[in-house]
Amino acid sequence: MSSGTDHHHETDPRSPEVRTEALEDLLVEKGIIDRTRVEALIERFENDLGPMVGARLVAKAWLSPEFRRRLLDDADEVLAAEDIEGAEIEHIEIKANEPGVHNVVVCTLCSCYPWALLGLPPNWYKSPEYRARVVREPRKVLEEMGLSLDTDAEVRVWDSSSETRFLVLPEQPEGTDHLDLEELASLVSRDSMIGVAKAQKP
Ligand code: FE
Secondary structure, eight states, X not given: OOOOOOOOOOOOTXXXXXXXXXXHHHHHHTTSSOHHHHHHHHHIIIIISSTHXXXXXXXXXXXXXXXXXXXXXXXXXXXXXXXXXXXTOSSEEEEEOBTTEEEEEEOSSSOOOOHHHHOSOOHHHHOHHHHHHHHHOHHHHHHHTTOOOOTTOEEEEEEOOSXXXXXEEOOOOTTOTTOOHHHHHTTOOHHHHHTSSOOOOO
16 A cells, blocks of 8 residues: 655646745745734734634624724724724724615726735635626626625625725614624624625524
8 A cells, every 4th residue: 555645736837826836935935024924914914813803893883883883984993992803994984784775896097905804815806897886786796606685675885995984883683682792793704894794694
């Protein structure tokens, strides 16, 4: 029997993953960056700065009408009071979904996105196709992404810029009034805060 220790992976040498890894190796080898710092940075974006920051804001707004009112009135003031800071949230506006009104966010010009609330932007958000089409035919794009809206619902598309970035406050799913903050936050996906999905049912 052969030993089976020779592990071979088929990878496209031109894929972004392979290229990024090669670049990282080179920078580490040259002593320009430190591997543990890179790992820490990625973890910070994925866990701490990632969508959970936004999700907790949404959950808090579901729990407290007063907090919701403040968030919709002046999100910047709330973020400052909550000690939330980080990249690309200099000015944030929160748009609440309601029965008959659905909000969705895009950056038609480039890929402006509230990093400190949502983490790293997904690739589709940065794609020329999403950026062009969601403005022209939002309902169709949302349908393709798995979100069917009522035919009489109004769809509002918000175009982000370097001055103003938007976050969608999704509707609280029915039957979740008994849940606590962390349980509610776990229902709030990144996509639901961009407006291409709804908050999940537990
Ligand atoms: Fe942009």
